[in-house]
Amino acid sequence: MLFRFFRAVTPLRLGMITVIVTLQMSTLTDTGALVYRHVLTRAMQVLSCVLSVLVGLSMNYATNVENPPSALAFLQRWSISALIVTGGVFIGLTWWLSKFDQPITTRGLSWSEPISPYPGLEPFDERYTSVFFGRDQEIVALSRRINPPSRTQSSQTLVVTGPSGAGKSSVIRAGLLPQLALRAQWITVGPFTPDTNPFAGLAQALSTALQLTTSASLESELRHTGAPALCRHLDALRSRHRGGPRPVLIAIDQAEELLTLVSDEERDALLGLLDAALAADPRLKVLFTFRSEFLTRLGTLSHAHLFRDTFILGPVPRRSLFKVVAEPAARSGISFEPGLVDLIVSEASGGDALPLMAYTLHALVPEPGRRQQISLQEYEAIGGVAGALTERADLILSDLTEASPDVPVLPTLLKFVTITDGQPSQRPVRRDTLAPSQQAVAEVFLAERLLVSDGDGSEPILRVAHEALFRQWQPLRQAIEAAAQDLALASDVERWAAEWDAAGRHDSYLLRDERLRRALGWMSRQPDAAAARPVVAEFLESSRRADEAAMRWLSQTVAQRALVTVEDDPESGLLLALAALEDCADTHLARLALVTALASTRMCVPLTGHTALVQRVVWSTDGQHLATACYDGTVRIWRATDGAVEQVIDAGSGYVHGVAWSPDGRRLVTAGHDGTARIWSARDGSSAAVLTGHDAEIRGVAWSPDGTVVATASQDGTVRLWDPATAQQTAVLTGHDGFVHGVAFAPDGSRLATSGRDRVVRIWDVADHTLLGVLEGHQELVRTVAWSPGGQLLASAGYDHTIRVWDVAAGRATLAIPAAKDLVQSVTWAPDGTRLASAASDCTARVWDAATGFELVALHGHHSVVRDVAWSPDGARIATVANDGSGRIWDLMRPDDVVVLRGHEALVEAAAWSPDGRRLSTASFDCTARVWDAQRGTWLHTLEGHQDPVRDVAWSPDARFIATASNDRTMRIWSAATGQALHTLQAHPDRIEGVAWSPDGTRVATSSHDRTVRVWDATTWALVHTFTGHEDLIRDVCWSPDSTRLASAGVDRTVRIWDADTGAQLHCLTGFTDFAQAVAWSPDGDRVACVSYDKTLRIYAAADGGQIRAMTGHEDTIRDVCWSPDGRLAATASADGTARIWDVDQGAELLILGVHSGGVESVAWSPDGARLATAARDQTVRVWSVATDLQTLIDRAHSRTSRALSAEERRRHGLR
Known part of the structure; x- marks a missing residue:
């Protein structure tokens, strides 16, 4: 069965x-x-x-x-x-x-190449396949990973990773790829290294496989068509091989260059191409080699799944090192002295064991065809494994520097280094980017195989043979450490430049802010490095230009905001102007904003420390200190020079409403919220006495000039007098209806003025305590009173928005000043009695002419109600305090400040300096001329008599007389000392435009609408000459410095030069495209400056009338021109609201002056060259300190600021 x-x-x-x-x-x-x-x-x-x-x-x-x-x-x-x-x-x-x-190398092949079987620091490649030992297991394992028995186990990508020196490139090039290439069913493309252009590398590798003569068109196709193009060419590659479709392996060696040398966009594009190709072609595989330290970064890339399958290449096992040493020699017929192989293996340790051993073996067998035994003596002579590389490099360095001490050995080698994540990596360098001296160095290192060349022809690429050189050779390692920051930055800049280039050089890729500053710093330190890389140089230059353009735009934007801000908040405007210049760019608008802000602020010392409303500020009699009373319950004593706090007194009475110094400066008296007044030692802040008796808070306090009486004003409606020595009350003054706020002793101490809620000012006899008079006129509470230094006048500040000046003897107001748009909080007299200062709720303090009530200075800068104002004993400074707890000291007498002359009631047409520079005369459409104290800004005389607008004004050289020209057809001569009219000449039959006194003082010239220039004898006032030739009205006339010639500017678009003695026309200056408006001779008499409605300043040679230079910049017609006394500069006035200063020789605009609210009609340089006067349509004349050096202006501005822009302010204005 x-x-x-x-x-x-x-x-x-x-x-x-x-x-x-x-x-x-x-x-x-x-x-x-x-x-x-x-x-x-x-x-x-x-x-x-x-x-x-x-x-x-x-x-x-x-x-x-x-x-x-x-x-x-x-x-x-x-x-x-x-x-x-x-x-x-x-x-x-x-x-x-x-x-x-098993790997090919184990099959008993012999070595027949005419080169050393040891490649040194270069990786083993396909030429060395038969002598590549020690990596059999890894090669088999990699082969099975590339093509596993079951397709379900297959990944289309594989990353071979390991530390530098592990032999990744050798395993791939001499092991795996030859193994796969000999298999009929595998086609390999590459390996290639990404370098800075991975598409070019892929195209070259693919064209080599396809046996194409060029790769340029293939690169373009890969870039623009992508994966379909790659798949199409891979199919074409397969069709060249029999046996049906074959799998293809693309190998990318040193793929960390995708992270270190390639831009993000370029890398993502390549990985996207590969990803799409892998999805479309299941028979395609991609192999990468990566240094292990870059492995963690792969997970952050946009195509991170390509790097999931990894193969870790560990160190060569010690037992395999014997084969690595002995077998290549044996196959080439070379043997080692017994025991030498063991010695070499024993000395090969650490991460760089393989490259160091490889270099040592190459050094032992450098020549092809050597058939001999390598001895221990030879081995020791080259330094062994540990020293072969370093000793050889040391010898090269020594030889090169000995031959030429300046040879750039290490700087040349640093060009082959890039820093990524703090670690040095190699970077390829085109030979033609090296300077000749650097190429010479490279040639020596190439000959020693420490550098290798990747190409031939016109653009060979050089690399270090192995990165072990960076770590093992101490001179280079130290140089890398010293230059690490620049090397890392160079790597970043190259990557950013590549991204910009790959993106079509779009502006959004350009550098800005800190990156740009760092990159430009690197370029300044390494100019050759940037120049050697054209795309980098172009990238940085484009970034710089774009940043400059952006900064210019930002500068103008911030400057415009400064100009808008400066009127209400000069300090913020000044800070913005500084930011526009220092943080952005030096633009005309930024300079204008700076000058404008400087003209608008006089703050020199900030007083910071109080934490609540500050009610009062007073100066010590010596002007060295100030005292302030604050609602934070303290009195502070400040040093006036720098605002330092010298004493803080805890008043112990809650709010402190007032404070006053004793005449000797040793004591202070304070007014308390608890109804007491207290006397303190100014030296140590100790309490000396307490004055009690009031039934309510004390609002004001004052000390008599002789120090024997203290007066207090209270909310209980009384004023009390005290003996400060005994703290005893000596009198109670009653009569006010409501609380009393203001109290002040007359300068002689005989009278006391008080004010309060009942809207009146009362005058008391201090000796017998009787009421002397009542001053009525205010419509609201009268907050403060102040006596003039002479004691005849009294000023009062009321909540009816006015300051009133009273003749005390007559009991009437002599002047009412509409002082503010809001409540007037305080008023005080200047020590000389000519000016008043006020503090108001509109956040300003103002200075007034005490005789006319004209506003002289407005002090902006506080951000809340200004509570009090006090004049320093020398009259040069003002102190103010405000609700926000701040205090400020303002300098009114600075020579670098702008003085504003106010008083004319119509546009000011002309301004002229007296020969001594102490006075200014002005001509106005209000039919008057005025004479001013140029330093203090006070009005001296009004020259009245013309019946029509006054068009021009001129001083006699001896400063005794002033000549004026008017639309009423007359020229008038005035006494400069008294303002009295001396002569009236019916000078022309039509309106007179200009008047000029000859420098020798003998003649006066006038120009008129009648198209003539007339010359008058300055003694007899007889007509001397009439010059004709202009075809239209003549705007201006001026004398040459030697009084021999005249120049006139006409609406006929010409400027004519005349012989002053004969009246003959010497030259006619042409070239104007609109009316010629003004003309001025240079101090040396060689040049003539002319301005026109065509917005151009032109300089002509006086000798022949030839034009020397033309300068533009004004945005509207130019109305006047003058020279600086030294002849280097010219100033122009324009209808655009600015005056500008020009460097005549360079033709450059130096400075813009412009805070006038209307067109500037006239400009005049002071005889000492330090100041410039401008007259304008806004009815003002401004006197400027002329500082054309930008740094001087910036330093001056910094000295006037009490703070910096906050982070929020900077953010709001777009500042970095």
Whole structure:
């Protein structure tokens, strides 16, 4: 029964054996390595069939007792023997075939290349396949990872990773890829390194595989078409091989360059291309090699899934190192002295063991064809494994520097280094980007194989042979450490430049802010490095230009905001102007904003420290200190020079409403919220006395000039007098209806003025305590009163928005000044009695002319109600305090400040300096001329008599007389001392435009609408000459410095030069495209400056009338021009509201002056050259300190600020 069953299943059994063996052969076929394996596999498949038949026959023979046919009997009789022989052959072939799974290097191939079997620091490549040892297991493992037995186990990408020096490139180039290339079904593309252009690398590798002559068009196609183009070319590559479609492996070596050298956009584009190609082509695989320190960064990339499958290449096992050393030598016929291999292996340790050992072995066997034994002596002579590389590099360095001490060895090698994540990596360098001296260095290192060249022709690429050089050679390692920041920055800049270039050089990729500053700093330190990379140089230059343009725009924006801000908040305006210049760019508008802000603020010392409303501020009699009374319950004593706090007195009475110094400056008296007044030592802040008696808070306090009486004013409606020595009350003054606020002693101490809620000022006799008079006129509460220094006048400040000046003896107001748009909080007299200062709720303090009530100065800068104002004893400074707890000291007498002359009631047409520079005369459309104190800004005389607008004014050289010209057709001569009119000349039959006194003082010239210039004798006032020639009215006339010539400017678009003695026309200056408006001779008489309605300043040679230079910049017609006394500069006045100062020789605009609210009609330089006067349509004249040096202006501005812009302010204005 059993026999029949066995016999029945025999055919099935034979078929199953055949299938199993065939499947086994198919599997072996997929994992084989050589072309010959196909033949062996086919033979084994045939043998497996034969073997199956023999097994069947043998079984039949053993189990079948029946007599078979003779032929079958013969086969059965020999089947067992044949089975044994065939099985042996099958087993042998199977063993032989298994040998093809092993790396090629183990097959006993010989080394026949005419080069050293040790490549040194360069990686092993396909040339060295037969001498590449020590990585057999890794090669087999990688081969199976690339093509596993089951497709379900297959990944289309593989990352081979390990530390620098592990031999990744060698394993791939000399091991895996040759193994796969010899298999008929695998096509390899590459390996290539990304460098800075991975698309070029891929295109070159693909064109090499396709045997194309150029890769440029292929690169362009890959960039623009992407994965479809790659797949199409891979199919073309497959079509070149027989046997059906083959799998393709693209190998990318040193793929960390995608992170260190390639821009983010370029890298993402390449990975996107590969990702799409892998998705479209399942027979495609991609192999990467990465240094292990970059592995963590792969997970952050946009195509991170491509790097999930990794193969970690560890160090070569020690037992394999013996083969690495000995086997290549043996195959090339070289032997080592006994024990030397062991010594080499024992000294090879650490992360750079392989590259150092490779360099050592190459140094021992440098020449091809050497057949000898390597001795221990030779080994030690080169320094062994540890010293071979460093000693050779040291020798090169020594030789080069000895030959030429300035040879840039280390700087040249640093060009091959980039820093990424703090670690040095190699970067390729085009040979043609190196300077000749650097190329010479590179040639030496190339000859020693420490550098390698990746290409030939016009643009070979140089690299270090191995990064071990960075770590092992101390001079280079130290140089890298010293230059690490610049190297890292260079890497960043190159990457940013590549991203910008790849993005079509879009402006959004340009650098700004801190990155740009760092990059430009690097370029300034390494100009050759930037210049050697054109795209980097262009990128940085484009970034710089774009940043400058952005900064210019921001500067103008911030400057415009400064100009808007400065009127209400000069300090903030000044800070913005400084920011526009210092943080942005030096623009005309920024300079204008700075000058404007400087003209608007006189604050020199801030007083900071109080934490609540500050009610009062008073100066010590010596002007060295100030005292302030505050609602924070303290009195502070400040040093006036710098605002330092010298004493803080806790008044102990809640709010402190007032404070006053004793005349000797040793004591202070304070007014308390608790109804007491207290006397304190100014030296140590100790309490000396308490004055009690009031039934309510004390609002004001004053000390008599002789120090014997203290007066207090209270909310209880009384004023009380005290003896400060005894703290005893000596009198109670009653009469006010409501609380009393203001109290002040007359300068002689005989009278006391008080004011309060009842809207009146009361005058008291201090000796007998009687009421002397009541001054009525205010419509609201009168908050403060102040006596003039002479004691005849009294000023009062009321909540009716006025300041009133009273003649105390007459009991009437002599002047009412509408002082503010809001409540007037305080008023005080200047020590000289000519000016008043006021504090108001509109956040300003103002200075007034005490005689006329004209506003002289407005002090902006406080951000809340200004509570009090006090004049320093010398009259040069003013102190103010405000609700926000701030205090400020303002300098009114600075020579660098702007003085504003106010008083004219119409536009001011002209201004002229007296020869001594102490006075100014002005001409106005209000039909008057005025004479001013130029330093203090006070009005001296009004020259009245003209019936129409006064057009021009001129001083006699001796400063005794002033000449004026008017639309009323007259010229008038005035006494400069008294303002009295001396002569009136009917000088022209039409309006007179200009008047000029000759420098020698003998003549006066006038110009008129009648188209003539007339010259008058300055003694007899007889007409001397009439010059004709202009074809239209004449705007201006001026004398040459030597009084021999005249120049006139006319609406006929000409300027004419005349002989002053004969009236002959010497030259006619042309070139104007609109009316000629003004003309001025240079101090040396050689040049003439002319301005016109065409917005141009022109300089002509006086000798021949030739034009020397033309300067533009004004935005509207230019109305006047003058020279600086030294002849270097010219100033112009324009209808655009500005005056401008020009460097005449350079033709450059130096400074813009402009805070006038209307067009500037006239400009005049002071004789000392330090000041400039401008007259304008806004009815003012301004006297400027002329500082054309920008740094001087900036330093001056910083000295006047009490703070910096806050972070919020900077953010709001777009500042960095």
